[in-house]
Amino acid sequence: MYSVDDLRTFIAIVEAQGVTSGARxxxxxxxxxxHRLGKLEAALKLTLLHRNSRTVRLTDAGQIFFERTQAxxxxxxxxxxxxxxxxxxxxxxxxxxxxxxxxxxxxLPALRGFQREHPxxxxxxxxxxxFVPLTAEGQDCAIRVGQMADSAMVARKLCDNHRIICAxxxxxxxxxxxxxxxxxxxxxxxxxxxxxxLALRDAKGRKRDVTVGSRVLVSNSDMLTxxxxxxxxxxxxxxxxxxxxxxxxxxxxxFPGKLWEPDAPIWFVVxxxxxxxxxxxxxxxxxxxxxxxxxxxx
Numbered sequence: 001m002y003s004v005d006d007l008r009t010f011i012a013i014v015e016a017q018g019v020t021s022g023a024r025x026x027x028x029x030x031x032x033x034x035h036r037l038g039k040l041e042a043a044l045k046l047t048l049l050h051r052n053s054r055t056v057r058l059t060d061a062g063q064i065f066f067e068r069t070q071a072x073x074x075x076x077x078x079x080x081x082x083x084x085x086x087x088x089x090x091x092x093x094x095x096x097x098x099x100x101x102x103x104x105x106x107x108l109p110a111l112r113g114f115q116r117e118h119p120x121x122x123x124x125x126x127x128x129x130x131f132v133p134l135t136a137e138g139q140d141c142a143i144r145v146g147q148m149a150d151s152a153m154v155a156r157k158l159c160d161n162h163r164i165i166c167a168x169x170x171x172x173x174x175x176x177x178x179x180x181x182x183x184x185x186x187x188x189x190x191x192x193x194x195x196x197x198l199a200l201r202d203a204k205g206r207k208r209d210v211t212v213g214s215r216v217l218v219s220n221s222d223m224l225t226x227x228x229x230x231x232x233x234x235x236x237x238x239x240x241x242x243x244x245x246x247x248x249x250x251x252x253x254x255f256p257g258k259l260w261e262p263d264a265p266i267w268f269v270v271x272x273x274x275x276x277x278x279x280x281x282x283x284x285x286x287x288x289x290x291x292x293x294x295x296x297x298x
Contacts, residue, residue: 198210
């Protein structure tokens with residue numbers, strides 16, 4: 001028969017991607033961790049991991065068992081906390097996805113203090129601008145920008161935000177400031193691959209879908225800011241993402257009020273099953289404080 005400690009050791013080995021590193025995480029020797037894993041597999045009559053001297057990899061059966069066991073252990077730890085018998089220390093991995101500019105400009109500067117409070121918590125940040133399906137890609141939570149279209153997610157708004165068209169003063173000095181939609185279409189742009197189609201508001205207030213002429217395509221939002229600052233073209237950016245550049249005069253807003261749907265609020269999002277509930281809630285509280293302090297100017 002296996003024990004809860006055997007399950008916790010198995011989870012640690014999977015999350016740390018190795019027997020030795022998993023053993024270190026739960027405070028036991030590698031030999032003990034290996035023994036617990038073997039005992040668990042013998043009791044289940046299953047091979048849970050393919051392993052060699054360097055790596056471990058879940059079998060199909062191991063993947064199913066890991067997902068179910070991880071949820072059970074999370075619920076057990078939460079029950080212990082609710083009953084007053086569990087530790088408040090956060091451990092394990094927390095997987096979070098967000099746009100690169102949110103990570104670089106808001107989260108990383110605030111993370112050091114949070115790490116001091118929770119030194120056993122390991123962060124795995126997926127910083128991409130594409131939409132990440134949380135459950136399918138194993139993410140615990142996300143910070144998302146824009147209107148919430150997925151009603152299945154549990155979302156809490158962190159702050160308001162608006163997208164604008166921007167450019168550097170040098171770019172405008174060379175090309176001139178656009179005054180009409182035709183002017184916008186005649187100028188070069190810096191874009192993310194999926195940003196070349198824009199919805200604009202014409203002079204009569206009607207929606208007009210256009211395709212802009214991008215000479216530079218970049219793979220993430222931080223590169224988009226850099227390209228615009230360097231005078232490579234017009235760009236569509238969240239105002240919060242370029243606040244520092246706007247304040248410093250490195251970028252200026254162009255053709256204000258002409259984006260059809262400029263509102264792009266920022267949300268903290270968790271899947272409905274929220275497997276790492278306590279860790280996610282504590283991290284979410286920190287994230288909300290970051291944006292609240294930013295909004296108040298602290």
